[in-house]
Amino acid sequence: MNASLYIHVPFCVRKCEYCDFYSGVATAADIDRYIDALQRELELRFPQGLKPATVFMGGGTPTRLEARQLFRLGEVLRSRVDVSAAEFTCEINPGTLTPEKADALAAMGVNRASFGVQSFQPRFLRALGRAYEAGTATAAVVMARAAGIVRVSMDLMFALPGQTLDDLRHDLQRALEHGTEHLSLYALTYEDDTPLTRQLQNGEVEPCPEELESEMFELVGDTCARAGLLRYEVSNFARPGAECRHNLVYWTLGDWHGVGAGAHAMLDGEITANAADFKYYTAALLEEGKLPVARREQLGPLARAETLLLMGLRLTRGVELARFERFAGAGFNQLCGETARRLQDLGLLELTPTHVRATPKGLLLLDSLIVELASSLEAAV
Ligand code: SF4
Numbered sequence: 001m002n003a004s005l006y007i008h009v010p011f012c013v014r015k016c017e018y019c020d021f022y023s024g025v026a027t028a029a030d031i032d033r034y035i036d037a038l039q040r041e042l043e044l045r046f047p048q049g050l051k052p053a054t055v056f057m058g059g060g061t062p063t064r065l066e067a068r069q070l071f072r073l074g075e076v077l078r079s080r081v082d083v084s085a086a087e088f089t090c091e092i093n094p095g096t097l098t099p100e101k102a103d104a105l106a107a108m109g110v111n112r113a114s115f116g117v118q119s120f121q122p123r124f125l126r127a128l129g130r131a132y133e134a135g136t137a138t139a140a141v142v143m144a145r146a147a148g149i150v151r152v153s154m155d156l157m158f159a160l161p162g163q164t165l166d167d168l169r170h171d172l173q174r175a176l177e178h179g180t181e182h183l184s185l186y187a188l189t190y191e192d193d194t195p196l197t198r199q200l201q202n203g204e205v206e207p208c209p210e211e212l213e214s215e216m217f218e219l220v221g222d223t224c225a226r227a228g229l230l231r232y233e234v235s236n237f238a239r240p241g242a243e244c245r246h247n248l249v250y251w252t253l254g255d256w257h258g259v260g261a262g263a264h265a266m267l268d269g270e271i272t273a274n275a276a277d278f279k280y281y282t283a284a285l286l287e288e289g290k291l292p293v294a295r296r297e298q299l300g301p302l303a304r305a306e307t308l309l310l311m312g313l314r315l316t317r318g319v320e321l322a323r324f325e326r327f328a329g330a331g332f333n334q335l336c337g338e339t340a341r342r343l344q345d346l347g348l349l350e351l352t353p354t355h356v357r358a359t360p361k362g363l364l365l366l367d368s369l370i371v372e373l374a375s376s377l378e379a380a381v
Contacts, residue, residue: 003267004249005052005081007038008260009059010278013096017129017199020191022262022276023060031065033282034261035073040285041259041292042080050257051082054246057110058091067100074108083109087245089153091116094140095133102147112151112244113144114184120174121167124160127205129195141178153182153244158216159208160188168216172223181242185220186235187213214364234314234363251311252323253304261292269299269327301329302381306374313370318350318357328377332356339376343369 010023011031026034065073077083089112090105105113117137119125125133141152154175158168175183190197190207199205208216221231229237233251236244249256258265262276275281275294284292299307305328312319324332332340340356343349348362348369362369 001254002051002053003255003257004054004056004246005050005086006246006256006258006260006263006265007055007057007062007077008258008263008274009034009057009062009065010261010276011059011064012061013064013093015129017127018188018191018194018196020194021060024278026278028066028069030278031069033286034278035069035076037282037285038073038259039076039079040289042076044285044289044291045257045259046080049080049082051084052086052257054249055081055083055086055088055109056091056246057089058114060091061093061096061116062090063092063096063101063105065101067098067104070101070104071107074104077108087112089114089244089246092140092144093130094137097140097143099143099146102143102149105144106147106149110149112153113141113149114153114155114182114244115140117154117175118157119160120171124157124163124167127161128157137174138178151182151242152178152180153184154178154180155184155186157186157188158220159213161205161207163208163216165212165215165219168219169223172220176223176227176229181229182236182238182244183224183229184236187217217364230316232316234366248315251315252320253308253311253327269304271295271297271299301327302377304328305335306377309373309377310370313356313358313366313373316357316363318352318355320355322354324356330381335380336373336376339372343372 011026012023014025015023086109088109090110091114093116115137118128118130120137144152156171156175190200196205200207224231224237228239230240231237232243236247253266255267256265257267258274261274261278261281264271264273272293273295275292281292284290305324308319308324308327321332328335340349340351344351348359348365350357350359358366358369
């Protein structure tokens with residue numbers, strides 16, 4: 001399969017309270033310059049062009065760009081990248097989309113819209129510092145569909161301060177009412193150095209009790225299953241066939257290119273990352289004509305196999321044993337057999353002739369499961 005492509009657009013209307021992604025506010029002139037730099041990066045990276053299997057444009061907020069900038073970005077992309085056969089997803093923040101922007105995305109080749117809704121309830125949106133009104137999600141879905149972008153995914157958050165099971169049920173129902181074929185549901189995490197974490201440390205917000213968070217995790221799974229959306233990754237649900245092919249590339253440690261400030265890439269076990277600094281990124285490309293690479297690291301067999309476990313055990317189908325062996329240079333049973341048998345006895349892990357996977361109980365304890373397997377892997381080599 002051809003390598004995928006990730007495009008990072010690091011601009012937002014304003015910074016959300018919980019966000020630690022590389023993103024910030026910028027002027028229209030900054031964004032024009034960024035598109036110039038992206039053009040240069042595509043020319044340098046893909047002199048012969050690229051035909052990716054999947055494309056994902058994320059951020060930041062790609063739809064923070066003006067419609068004319070999105071049209072131009074589409075032209076820049078088309079000059080080097082053939083997206084005709086790709087699943088092409090764009091992250092959309094409701095409230096920033098207009099019919100013109102939706103048309104620009106469709107012209108670019110976007111065929112899947114991933115809406116960062118987080119909640120349909122104003123009080124939670126306010127607490128998260130999200131820069132849009134609760135009602136705009138519906139309007140944004142209608143605009144995307146009218147432009148021809150029919151595949152719809154939504155991101156919701158749970159375990160929000162003060163959120164009850166009924167609040168979450170309401171959000172899930174609202175999301176499903178939109179004919180959503182894919183849902184991503186993430187428990188709120190308190191990242192270092194974010195305003196929300198400072199509020200937590202100052203006692204201004206109460207974290208969601210652990211027991212309630214587990215009940216919410218179950219409610220999410222049950223509600224999605226009843227609506228025909230199956231859990232295929234610990235936080236992702238889809239109608240059969242509507243799984244996000246791009247994210248499956250990450251979870252199976254496939255190959256992808258990354259362009260834009262802060263974008264990461266993985267090609268045959270080598271990780272590269274562009275500088276997460278808009279000014280450096282544009283200056284390196286436009287003034288010095290060089291790629292703004294800040295990190296380059298070739299993963300060895302052990303690190304590659306460990307990363308595959310870390311990512312792949314998130315999938316309900318688990319990790320393909322043949323792939324593990326190709327990366328590690330030795331079989332899973334040989335390297336992790338003893339620990340795996342113990343985890344199997346505890347009902348946390350399942351081994352089939354082709355895959356190793358976490359059981360539903362194991363998915364709830366995924367972090368510890370991965371730590372145990374990773375330690376046994378390290379001890380075996
Ligand atoms: S819109 Fe997304 S990327 Fe931008 S600040 Fe909010 S969470 Fe972060």
